[in-house]
Amino acid sequence: MGLIDVHAHFLLPDYVAAAERAGHVRPDGLPAWPEWSAQRHLDLMDNTGIAKSVLSVSSPGVHFGDDFRAQVLARRVNEAAAELGRQHPGRFGFFASLPLPDVDGALVEAQYALDVLQADGVVLTSNAGGQYPGDPSWDQLWRELDARAAVVFLHPTSPPQWRQVALDRPRPMIEFLFDSARAVADLALTGVFSRFPKVQFIVTHTGGVLPLLGDRLDPYRPTSGDLPSVSSELQGLWYDLAGTPVADIDHLLYGSDHCFTPASAVAAQIAALDQSPIAANWRTRTTANAVQLLGERVSV
Template sequence: MKKDSPTLSRRGLLGASAVAAATVAVGRPAAASPATRTQLPTDNYRIDLHAHFLPPDYRSALLSHGFVTIGGYPTPMWSPEAAIDFMDRYGIEAQALSVSDPGVSFLRGKEANDLARYCNSYAADLFKAHPTRFAAFAVLPMPDVPASIAEAEYALDVLGLDGVVLLSAYDGIYLGDPRFDPLMAVLNARGAYVFVHPASIPADAKPESPIPDFVEEFTFDTTRAATLMIATETLVRFPNIRFQLAHAGGTLPFLSHRIGLAAQTPIGDLWPATVPRLSVLDVKNRVNRFYYDTALSAAEPAMRSVLAVTSRDHVVFGSDWPFSQLTLTGSGDPQPELSETFSHEDRVEIERINPLRELPRLRDAVGG
């Protein structure tokens, strides 16, 4: 890993987010309460927007470079057959596949470009062979912005992939940093759907802890990326991009008001000159534009926090399979906790209607 940038870096944001992020007033209250008037559908109705794949050559590359765990979780096996079996056991019609952390960022130059192209071509072939079972978000050879632009154009325009997956940070530089603006402009021009997945933090940039990164640090890193995108007005400057935050937005919904207090206090006088100072309303309007997935975050405390900052139509279903396979070993309802917050009608909206609205190619393939 390269050392952190002296400007909008991973370490810099740790200190700056308290003063550089903005204010969020409490948003809409939850509109739904658990209901028992109807039953959930018994067929494969769910559309999974947080699901991963590890094509053979990609998994081999990970292992050969020492990635025997991802975020502290043992690097899983994956196959199309296993994915379809999982979907059939849990009422999932289709998965939008993406490469998880570390993407292809453990490589550089031609190796990174070639591995990204391999993964994206593999995904395109997969959903052509199984058009009603798979969609895909393209992995890019970040942090190489010119190469990532070229791959995004090829993946979206030629391969017809359904969006792009970006990690929260690359080499300590977070999404929202102006160095990534040329890529954002390309994605904005295409109205791209962008899945923001957390990245593992280098050991020298976090406290020592026996707790695996996927338990806590992943959620914190999603929060840092979202906070910087708000503070640098990424969502305003690139309004056609729809950003999905993994794991219910990390800790962003819970911290949204606290993060923004700086704008209302004397601390606001210390606002960095390079970061726009936003109003309370500005930030509220930014936070509620993100999409929030349910992966490993379906319980009521997380969902109530999400509904406090956005509306139900910005919540989408995610399983995090195969990284969640140790908790999903049977069949039936993959996230029964959702019924603590949502009615069955609302769950169908979250688990099917909202995801298909954002992925028109998949919507056409499965028939709406």
């Protein structure tokens, strides 16, 4: 059974140019933007047994300080992703980018992407301009996504105070893992998970440092009101395979993180999983989980 890669990135020249104009010449402290092409991505998929990749724009997202330009850029990358799916039937799906923290613009783009472009869900960064996803101003967006039982792919980005905490190291090295955990904890402790239970969340890198934080969240729950058990809510989320799982096998998904992870590293990761005695049947299980979550449209 071919793999379904739920954590796969693509880059358009227009997107990279817009990011660089906004000052993101070294994205999140990395030396440079990686190169991406549909054909090289397909070659990687064919060489490693990946049947379908669900594409998304990675950090730093599409909002670089101007709401209108973010709306235009989100529409551009989403239409390009949909076109890739049409050009390569059955090989590419996508999670739609939204111009957050512009909630009104995000609502318009979510409706267009899900209804017209047939996106598999939406991608949100762990924070948007320093706003975390439990911010009350986002409730209208959560209501819309909950009404649709939409899939939300939650991808880390640099924390707003990265200059003080990253110590000149690339933020994906350390800070991404903490910002993912910060965003998920915020969603739990502000009641987003409990108030909008139909939204299906995918958390990257198996939740970052959430396995370490999970036991600490419940004892502090009374400080944030009468909320359900945070640890049980964490088990109801979906996680990709890069890290130590916080959930059981029924909620694990495959994710490569290509193109920010080079093709050679993706191939090595898959080979290691294939050879691991504790990861028996991981291809079948993660693909079946992806079909359960995303629907028959992604079946292979």
